[in-house]
Amino acid sequence: MTISIDPQKANNESLQPKGWLRYFSFSLDHKVIGIQYLVCGFLFYLIGGTLASAIRIELASPMSDFMPRDVYNQVLTLHGTIMIFLWIVPVVNGAFGNYLIPFYVGARDMAFPRLNAVAFWLIPPSGLMLVASYFVEGAAQAGWTAYPPLSITTPQSGQIIWILSVLLLGGSSIFGGINFIATIIKLRRPGLKLMQLPMYCWAMLGTSLLVVLSTPVLAGTLILLSFDIIANTGFFNPVLGGNVVVYQHLFWFYSHPAVYIMVLPAFGLVSEILPVHARKPLFGYTTMVFSIMGIVVLGLVVWAHHMFTSGTPPWMRLFFTIATAFIAVPTGIKFFNWVATLWGGKISINSAMLFSCGFIINFVFGGITGVALAQVPFDIHVHDTYFVVAHFHYIVYGGTVFIIFSSIYHWFPKVTGKMLNEKLGILHFIITFIGFNLCFAPQHWLGLNGMPRRVAEYDPQFQFVNQISSLGALLMAISTIPFLVNVFLSVRNGKNAGDNPWNALTPEWLTSSPPPVENWEGEAPLVEEPYGYGKEISEQK
Amino acid sequence: MLNKNFYLILIISLVFAISFWIGFNVNLLPAEASINAPIYDELFKILFIIGLIIFIGMTIAVIYSLFKFRKRNDQIGDGIALEGNLSLEIVWTIIPSIIVLLIGLYSYNIYDRMGGMKELNHNHKMMSSNTEKIWAGISQTSDNEISINNLSIEVSAMQFAFLFNYPKGNFISGELHVPVDQKVSMKMESKDVIHAFWVPEFRIKQDIIPGQPTILNFTPTKVGKYPIICAELCGPYHGGMRASIIVEEESDYNEWFNKNKKTEVNL
Numbered sequence: 001m002t003i004s005i006d007p008q009k010a011n012n013e014s015l016q017p018k019g020w021l022r023y024f025s026f027s028l029d030h031k032v033i034g035i036q037y038l039v040c041g042f043l044f045y046l047i048g049g050t051l052a053s054a055i056r057i058e059l060a061s062p063m064s065d066f067m068p069r070d071v072y073n074q075v076l077t078l079h080g081t082i083m084i085f086l087w088i089v090p091v092v093n094g095a096f097g098n099y100l101i102p103f104y105v106g107a108r109d110m111a112f113p114r115l116n117a118v119a120f121w122l123i124p125p126s127g128l129m130l131v132a133s134y135f136v137e138g139a140a141q142a143g144w145t146a147y148p149p150l151s152i153t154t155p156q157s158g159q160i161i162w163i164l165s166v167l168l169l170g171g172s173s174i175f176g177g178i179n180f181i182a183t184i185i186k187l188r189r190p191g192l193k194l195m196q197l198p199m200y201c202w203a204m205l206g207t208s209l210l211v212v213l214s215t216p217v218l219a220g221t222l223i224l225l226s227f228d229i230i231a232n233t234g235f236f237n238p239v240l241g242g243n244v245v246v247y248q249h250l251f252w253f254y255s256h257p258a259v260y261i262m263v264l265p266a267f268g269l270v271s272e273i274l275p276v277h278a279r280k281p282l283f284g285y286t287t288m289v290f291s292i293m294g295i296v297v298l299g300l301v302v303w304a305h306h307m308f309t310s311g312t313p314p315w316m317r318l319f320f321t322i323a324t325a326f327i328a329v330p331t332g333i334k335f336f337n338w339v340a341t342l343w344g345g346k347i348s349i350n351s352a353m354l355f356s357c358g359f360i361i362n363f364v365f366g367g368i369t370g371v372a373l374a375q376v377p378f379d380i381h382v383h384d385t386y387f388v389v390a391h392f393h394y395i396v397y398g399g400t401v402f403i404i405f406s407s408i409y410h411w412f413p414k415v416t417g418k419m420l421n422e423k424l425g426i427l428h429f430i431i432t433f434i435g436f437n438l439c440f441a442p443q444h445w446l447g448l449n450g451m452p453r454r455v456a457e458y459d460p461q462f463q464f465v466n467q468i469s470s471l472g473a474l475l476m477a478i479s480t481i482p483f484l485v486n487v488f489l490s491v492r493n494g495k496n497a498g499d500n501p502w503n504a505l506t507p508e509w510l511t512s513s514p515p516p517v518e519n520w521e522g523e524a525p526l527v528e529e530p531y532g533y534g535k536e537i538s539e540q541k
Numbered sequence: 542m543l544n545k546n547f548y549l550i551l552i553i554s555l556v557f558a559i560s561f562w563i564g565f566n567v568n569l570l571p572a573e574a575s576i577n578a579p580i581y582d583e584l585f586k587i588l589f590i591i592g593l594i595i596f597i598g599m600t601i602a603v604i605y606s607l608f609k610f611r612k613r614n615d616q617i618g619d620g621i622a623l624e625g626n627l628s629l630e631i632v633w634t635i636i637p638s639i640i641v642l643l644i645g646l647y648s649y650n651i652y653d654r655m656g657g658m659k660e661l662n663h664n665h666k667m668m669s670s671n672t673e674k675i676w677a678g679i680s681q682t683s684d685n686e687i688s689i690n691n692l693s694i695e696v697s698a699m700q701f702a703f704l705f706n707y708p709k710g711n712f713i714s715g716e717l718h719v720p721v722d723q724k725v726s727m728k729m730e731s732k733d734v735i736h737a738f739w740v741p742e743f744r745i746k747q748d749i750i751p752g753q754p755t756i757l758n759f760t761p762t763k764v765g766k767y768p769i770i771c772a773e774l775c776g777p778y779h780g781g782m783r784a785s786i787i788v789e790e791e792s793d794y795n796e797w798f799n800k801n802k803k804t805e806v807n808l
Contacts, residue, residue, distance in 0.1 A: 238753070245753065287625070310750070340629070344620050346610065346616055346619060347611050364596055369592070375651075376652050452771070455779060533622065534619040
C-alpha cells in the first residue's frame with residue numbers, strides 16, 4: 001500500500017465518534033469530511049438563496065420599497081460572497097473532491113488528513129462570521145468584488161469582517177488544493193497510470209493548480225485593502241495617491257480563474273455521470289485531458305476582460321479579447337465530446353442524467369454569451385448590466401449547480417446505501433430547469449436595454465420582465481422543497497441501493513455502500529478502464 | 542445511408558434558416574442614437590446568429606440523443622464501446638478555432654470603426670495638464686480631427702450625480718445638452734468612488750475613476766432625450782444615479798448654451 005494507515009486507524013476507531021455524531025467531529029475520514037463540506041455548503045446555499053429571493057422581491061417593483069438601500073447592497077454582497085465562497089467552491093471542490101479523489105486514485109484517505117479537516121473546519125466559523133457581520137454594524141456593501149474606493153468608504157466593520165472571512169475561506173481553499181495535488185500525484189495505487197484516472201481527477205488537478213497559483217494573489221490584495229481601511233495606507237486610495245485600477249487587476253487575477261475553479265470540477269463530475277447512465281465510454285478521453293489543461297493555462301491570462309470599461313490601453317483590450325474567446329475552443333471540445341458520449345448509448349432517463357443534460361444546454365447558452373462578452377465592442381455596452389448577471393448565472397447556476405444536483409442524485413446511493421426517489425427527482429429537475437430559465441433568460445434583454453446590475457430601483461418599462469424573472473426565482477425557491485423532502489424521506493425509508501445500483505465501473509462503486517472507513521475491506525482494486533462500457537458485454541456474449 | 546444524410550442536411554439547413562430569421566427579425570436592442578450604435582448592432586446581429594446556430598444545434602443534438610438512444614424497457618447491456626474518433630475531434634477543434642478567430646478579427650474591425658484603436662492625443666484641447674496619463678474610452682476622434690468645432694465637456698461624477706462643465710461657456714449643468722451630428726469629447730473624473738457613464742441608446746460606456754481621468758468621445762445622430770446611467774456600484778443610491786442627455790438641433794443647442802453662458806467667461 002502507498003500509505004501507512006495504522007496510527008490513523010487507531011485514531012479512527014478509538015477517538016472518533018460513531019454514527020451521525022462523527023459529522024460534527026474533527027474527523028480525519030475523507031468521506032466524512034466530504035459530507036461535512038456538502039451539508040455545510042448546502043446550508044449556506046439556503047442562506048444565499050434566501051438573500052437571492054430578497055433581491056428578486058425588491059426587484060419585483062421599480063421602486064426601492066422592500067428594504068433600505070444600504071441593506072439591499074449588503075444583501076447582494078452577501079449573496080455573491082456566500083454563493084461563491086461558501087457554496088459552489090467548497091462543494092464542487094471540497095465535498096466531491098474529498099469523497100471521490102481517494103477512491104479514484106486507489107488510496108485509503110487524502111494525503112494530509114489533518115490538513116483536510118482543518119481546511120473544512122475553517123469554513124463554518126468564517127461563514128458564520130460573514131453572516132453575523134450583518135448584525136454588528138451592517139455587512140459589507142461594496143459587492144463581492146469589493147472595489148475600492150467604495151469598499152474603503154463604506155462602514156468599516158462589515159468590510160473588515162468580509163475580508164477576514166474571505167481570507168480564511170481562501171486559506172481553506174489553498175489547503176484543499178495542496179491536498180488534492182499531493183493525493184492525485186503521490187497516492188495513486190501501484191500500477192495506476194495518470195492517463196487511466198477518471199476525468200474528475202484531471203479536473204481537480206487542473207482546478208487545484210489554479211487554486212494554488214491564484215488564491216494567494218487574492219489574499220495579498222485583500223490584506224493590502226484591509227491596510228487601506230484600518231491603517232490609512234494608500235495602496236488603492238486615490239486620495240493618498242493610490243490606484244484603484246491596480247486593485248481590479250489583482251482581484252480579477254484570482255477571480256477570473258475562480259470561475260474555472262467553479263466550473264472545471266463540474267466538467268469532471270459530468271464526465272463521470274454521463275458514461276454511467278449512457279452506458280458508453282467517455283468520448284475522447286485524451287482530448288478532454290488536454291482541454292482541461294488548456295483551460296487552466298488560458299484561464300490565467302484573461303482576467304482583464306472584466307475591465308474593458310475601466311480604462312485599459314487598446315492593445316491590452318485586444319489581447320484579452322482573443323485570449324478569452326479562445327477558451328471557447330477547449331470548452332467546446334468538451335461539450336462536443338459529451339454529446340458524442342450520449343450518441344449511440346443506452347441512456348437511462350433519470351434525475352442525474354436530466355440534470356447533466358440541463359447543464360449542457362444551460363452552459364452552452366452561457367458559453368455563447370461569454371464569447372460575445374469577450375469582444376470589447378460588445379462588452380462596452382453590456383458590461384455591468386443584467387446581461388452579465390444573466391451570463392454568469394447561466395455558467396455558475398445553470399452549469400455548476402445543476403451538476404451539483406446531478407452528482408447528488410448519482411452518488412447518494414453510494415454515500416447512504418439508499419436510492420433517492422426518481423419521481424421527486426424528476427419533479428425537482430423540471431421545476432428547477434423552468435424556474436432557472438424563466439429567471440435568467442429575460443435578464444439578457446434587461447441588460448441590453450438599459451438596466452444596470454446591483455440596483456434596487458429601475459425604470460418602470462422594465463417592470464414586466466423583472467416580474468417574470470422574479471416568478472422564475474420563486475419557482476427556483478420552490479424547487480428545493482421536493483429535493484429536501486426526497487433527501488429526508490430517502491435517508492430514512494429509501495429503497496436499498498446495493499453496492500453498485502448503476503453498474504458503474506469507476507472504483508468508488510467497487511466497494512460496499514456506504515463504504516467502510518478505509519474504503520475497501522482488502523486491497524484497493526486496480527481500475528485500468530474506468531469507462532470500459534460495452535466491452536464486458538461482448539466478452540460475456 | 543442517403544436517407545440519413547438527407548435528414549441531417551435538412552435539419553442543419555433548418556437550424557441555419559431559423560437562426561438567420563430570428564437574427565434578422567428579432568430586435569433585442571434599444572433605439573440607435575449615435576454613430577456607434579449601428580456598428581454595434583451589426584456586430585450584435587452576427588454574434589446573435591452564430592450563437593443561435595450553435596445553441597439550437599447543440600440543444601437538438603442533446604434532446605435527440607436522449608430520445609433516440611434512451612434505454613427501452615426490454616434492453617439490457619451497454620451502448621457501443623466507442624472511445625473517441627480522432628478525425629472528428631480534430632474537426633471540432635479546428636472549426637471552432639476558425640470561428641473564434643474570425644469573430645475576433647471581425648470585432649477588431651468593429652472596434653476600429655468605433656474609433657477604439659486610435660491612440661488618444663496627449664495635447665487634448667481641454668486638458669488641464671498635458672503630462673497626465675489619459676486612459677482611453679472609446680474614441681471617435683484622433684489628434685488631427687479635433688478642431689474648434691468639437692464640443693469639449695468635463696464630466697465630474699460624485700455620489701450620486703453627474704455634473705457637466707462646459708468650459709467654453711464657463712457654466713455647469715446637471716443635464717448634458719449636445720447638438721446632433723457633432724463630435725462630443727468628454728474628459729471624465731470622479732470625485733469619490735468609481736462610477737460609470739452609460740448611454741444605452743449610444744452603446745457606449747466608460748468608467749469614471751477617481752484620480753485617473755478617462756476620455757469618452759461620441760457623436761449623437763438622433764434628436765431626443767436619453768438616460769445617462771451609472772453602471773458601477775457606487776453606494777446606496779447607485780440605482781438612482783441618473784442624468785439625461787438631450788440631443789437637439791444645433792440652433793436649439795446654441796440657444797440653450799447662450800442662455801446658460803456666463804458672460805465673464807475668459808478663455
